[in-house]
Amino acid sequence: MKRAAWRVALALVLCILIGLLAWGYSYNSPMVPRASREWSRGRVLGRTSVSRPIVVQPLPDATVLLVWPNLESRLELAHIGSDGTILLARTLPLDTTEPRDPQLQIGADGRLHLLWREVTEPHATIHYALLEADGTLLNNEPLVLSDPTRWAEDEPRLALAPDGRLHAMWADEEGLQWAVLDLGGNLVSPPTLLVPNGRSPAVQVDDGGQLHVAWQEWSGRNTRRLYYAILDPASGELNDTEEIAQVFRRTGQRVEGPALGLDEETGYVLWTMVDMREVSSRGEYAFFPLGLPRQKRLKNLHLAEGWDPSGITVLEGQVTPLLLALSETVESRWTPSGVAQISVMALAQDQTPEYEIWGCSPVMPWGRRALGAPAERQSLNFPPRQTRADGWEAEHIITASTLPSVRPTLAMDGNGYFHLAWLEPGGFGQYRVVYASTAPGVQQTYNAFTLWDVVNPLFTSVFRLSLVVLVLGPMLVLWMMLPLGGLLIYHLVTGEEWMDTRCTQLVLVAALALETALTFFFPLPSGGGWPPLRWVAPAAATLIAGLATWRYLRHPEDRSLFPAFFLFTAIQGLMQLAVHFLV
Numbered sequence: 001m002k003r004a005a006w007r008v009a010l011a012l013v014l015c016i017l018i019g020l021l022a023w024g025y026s027y028n029s030p031m032v033p034r035a036s037r038e039w040s041r042g043r044v045l046g047r048t049s050v051s052r053p054i055v056v057q058p059l060p061d062a063t064v065l066l067v068w069p070n071l072e073s074r075l076e077l078a079h080i081g082s083d084g085t086i087l088l089a090r091t092l093p094l095d096t097t098e099p100r101d102p103q104l105q106i107g108a109d110g111r112l113h114l115l116w117r118e119v120t121e122p123h124a125t126i127h128y129a130l131l132e133a134d135g136t137l138l139n140n141e142p143l144v145l146s147d148p149t150r151w152a153e154d155e156p157r158l159a160l161a162p163d164g165r166l167h168a169m170w171a172d173e174e175g176l177q178w179a180v181l182d183l184g185g186n187l188v189s190p191p192t193l194l195v196p197n198g199r200s201p202a203v204q205v206d207d208g209g210q211l212h213v214a215w216q217e218w219s220g221r222n223t224r225r226l227y228y229a230i231l232d233p234a235s236g237e238l239n240d241t242e243e244i245a246q247v248f249r250r251t252g253q254r255v256e257g258p259a260l261g262l263d264e265e266t267g268y269v270l271w272t273m274v275d276m277r278e279v280s281s282r283g284e285y286a287f288f289p290l291g292l293p294r295q296k297r298l299k300n301l302h303l304a305e306g307w308d309p310s311g312i313t314v315l316e317g318q319v320t321p322l323l324l325a326l327s328e329t330v331e332s333r334w335t336p337s338g339v340a341q342i343s344v345m346a347l348a349q350d351q352t353p354e355y356e357i358w359g360c361s362p363v364m365p366w367g368r369r370a371l372g373a374p375a376e377r378q379s380l381n382f383p384p385r386q387t388r389a390d391g392w393e394a395e396h397i398i399t400a401s402t403l404p405s406v407r408p409t410l411a412m413d414g415n416g417y418f419h420l421a422w423l424e425p426g427g428f429g430q431y432r433v434v435y436a437s438t439a440p441g442v443q444q445t446y447n448a449f450t451l452w453d454v455v456n457p458l459f460t461s462v463f464r465l466s467l468v469v470l471v472l473g474p475m476l477v478l479w480m481m482l483p484l485g486g487l488l489i490y491h492l493v494t495g496e497e498w499m500d501t502r503c504t505q506l507v508l509v510a511a512l513a514l515e516t517a518l519t520f521f522f523p524l525p526s527g528g529g530w531p532p533l534r535w536v537a538p539a540a541a542t543l544i545a546g547l548a549t550w551r552y553l554r555h556p557e558d559r560s561l562f563p564a565f566f567l568f569t570a571i572q573g574l575m576q577l578a579v580h581f582l583v
Helices: 002-026 374-379 440-446 451-494 502-521 533-553 561-582
Strands: 042-048 055-058 064-069 075-080 086-091 099-106 112-120 123-131 157-160 166-171 175-181 187-196 198-205 211-218 223-231 238-248 253-262 266-275 280-289 297-300 307-314 322-330 339-348 356-361 368-372 392-397 406-412 418-425 431-437
Touching: 042 064, 042 075, 042 086, 042 418, 055 099, 055 406, 055 418, 064 099, 064 431, 099 157, 112 157, 112 166, 123 166, 157 198, 166 198, 166 211, 175 198, 187 198, 187 211, 198 253, 211 253, 223 253, 223 266, 238 266, 238 280, 253 307, 253 322, 266 307, 266 322, 280 307, 307 406, 322 406, 322 418, 339 406, 339 418, 431 440, 451 502, 451 561, 502 533, 502 561, 533 561
Parallel strands: none
Antiparallel strands: 042 431, 055 064, 064 075, 075 086, 099 112, 112 123, 157 166, 166 175, 175 187, 198 211, 211 223, 223 238, 253 266, 266 280, 280 297, 307 322, 322 339, 339 392, 356 368, 406 418, 418 431
């Protein structure tokens, strides 16, 4: 009876494990791993077919709104609570065909101002809609801002000024267009050609209500010129127009940007040169005192943690230091060649930062710098950081996904907490929309321990073990072929099979030494793990196998040549597998 009960219990446990493994294989976790203890894990909110940045807009009540085009070519709205729960998820009641590049601003009355680009052949147009906080459409139909006979290009912008007016900016075949709306959704100023031949606008509103604008112009086939100016909303004139840089590109290269950022005293214009042939990129930026763009200086964007920056977006508002989010390639334990992860960078020039980069996060084996406010740093007794006179820049890796993380958008709420959205591949022609935050409520919810946290490592370990086991067989043959061949030749020549003579003992030691040397020359593939594993695994396996073989040979009745050799080989192979798998 007891034996039958044990069999039933064992069968039940095996069935549960098999079921958990099957579920783990078929189930996609809604959470994305983090590389920082200051941030929550990322939560998958939805999917999109467009590799474009997601709109993230905090509300005064510490909740967050996100908007993106879903797989059904409709605009999706998600309202995330202060504890990370989804308060609202709905498809907006807008008649869209191919919506792109949504822009969202929230008025003082809580209503939503949504701008997007509608791609409909033969032209793409800029649309505007006024919505209630729950996404209900207020106007009868969206307002078309751009000329429907011209093609509106990517990256329209919508900025909210302190006086409550909305400034829409986009580029078409003529150049940079600018329109003004009020909080009631009425068109105050019709579209005006602001910059002939201007493209890719970037807009920031300072605390005084002035609009800072950066854009790109094509000058010949291989030259891109980047400009900056201050737009006076009252007169509609561009003041202090300055050419920031001339960027020369070769065939297969393209210029991303510009991105525009402001801190209390300095303006920044950032861009990225992407080389499609070499699959690489580099970032550059110019900085200058506000109001004095002629005193600009150019620098390369220095990445200490990774390489190949892309998708630079800048935090709205004037905060010192300037905070920006980007995607960069980072080496990890499982991906030595690198995988794109999201990072937040802080730039400061000749100023005392309001935010500091301090310490290292022990969450990941290689450590990450952490971003925090002065109050947080003092409460944790971190020493103050001395700012260099020539400025500084530091990056902070946020994500630790096994998939490429791209197209980040960064926002900050009224409490000083950061909110981040990005994209990850989610299947053929699809991307997952992921959200993370530094808000305590979101961290507590998203970092909570779940069943997936148990099943996923278990399934990953079984998968890794199966791969190593498949490799172990051929490796054992490789290790033992020459030593076993030598033992067979010795046995055929001398007829010796027992360990009774000194010569046989020396032959066995030589065979085991040769096999040990082969394990060092041809180790198990480490898969990018701990580098010393190449030497630790063979050494540890040889030591344990040698001790076991020595104990076997101490018994007079077991002093056989070939069993001792096969015992050493079997134990060494299993130990190599165990050390390789566990370390």
